[in-house]
Amino acid sequence: MITMDDIIREGHPTLRRVADEVSFPLSDADKKVAEEMMQFLRNSQDEKIAEELDLRAGVGLAAPQIDVSKRIIALLIPGEYEDDPPELEKVMFNPKIISHAIESACLKGGEGCLSVDREVPGFVVRHSRITVTFQDEKGNSCKARYKGYHAIVVQHEIDHLNGIMFYDHINAESPFSVDDDVIIIE
Numbered sequence: 001m002i003t004m005d006d007i008i009r010e011g012h013p014t015l016r017r018v019a020d021e022v023s024f025p026l027s028d029a030d031k032k033v034a035e036e037m038m039q040f041l042r043n044s045q046d047e048k049i050a051e052e053l054d055l056r057a058g059v060g061l062a063a064p065q066i067d068v069s070k071r072i073i074a075l076l077i078p079g080e081y082e083d084d085p086p087e088l089e090k091v092m093f094n095p096k097i098i099s100h101a102i103e104s105a106c107l108k109g110g111e112g113c114l115s116v117d118r119e120v121p122g123f124v125v126r127h128s129r130i131t132v133t134f135q136d137e138k139g140n141s142c143k144a145r146y147k148g149y150h151a152i153v154v155q156h157e158i159d160h161l162n163g164i165m166f167y168d169h170i171n172a173e174s175p176f177s178v179d180d181d182v183i184i185i186e
């Protein structure tokens with residue numbers, strides 16, 4: 001089971017590497033990594049389990065964050081209300097942004113990262129809408145479009161596969177100044 005002890009922190013070289021493509025059919029090891037990443041996200045969002053295991057909550061996790069330099073990301077965005085199904089629950093293998101809107105967007109609250117044990121204030125400017133291709137566990141080629149918060153989370157996780165950290169996108173001189181056409185997501 002993945003706990004915070006398994007999550008590498010900034011400064012660890014794996015976070016700055018470009019991760020390797022995953023080949024199909026998946027090895028048992030790669031299947032296990034994907035399953036454990038998703039289970040970590042579920043545990044991290046469960047008040048009791050998170051408290052018990054001292055987990056930080058996340059809605060996304062990339063394999064490099066557990067020192068597995070492979071192109072695997074897990075996404076778990078909860079529904080609005082307690083008993084709602086998740087808005088997004090997916091593991092993507094070899095995800096690739098194939099197109100995106102010209103418009104940019106950022107989270108009003110800035111971004112947090114399980115591999116960054118400090119607040120880094122500032123708007124993380126990203127594409128407002130993206131089209132992603134990826135493979136599922138069976139190796140089927142999939143395509144999906146995301147906008148808003150979902151698009152932000154998917155981009156944050158895909159960045160990890162390319163050695164990019166969220167604060168690389170923050171304007172160092174003026175962290176909260178963005179062009180007036182950038183969508184600020186509440």
Ligand SMILES: CNC(=O)c1cccc(C)c1Nc1nc(N2CCN(c3ccccc3Cl)CC2)nc(N2CSC[C@H]2C(=O)NC)n1
Nearest residue numbers: 045057058059060078107109110111112113114152153156
């Ligand atoms: C520094 N300011 C901030 O953190 C920040 C501050 C305010 C608003 C936002 C929106 C912020 N930003 C931000 N908040 C989140 N969470 C909100 C709380 N939530 C959660 C918490 C508890 C239980 C269940 C859940 Cl679901 C977990 C997810 N997550 C991310 N990111 C960046 S993209 C990947 C994603 C991630 O999973 N990071 C670990 N950013």
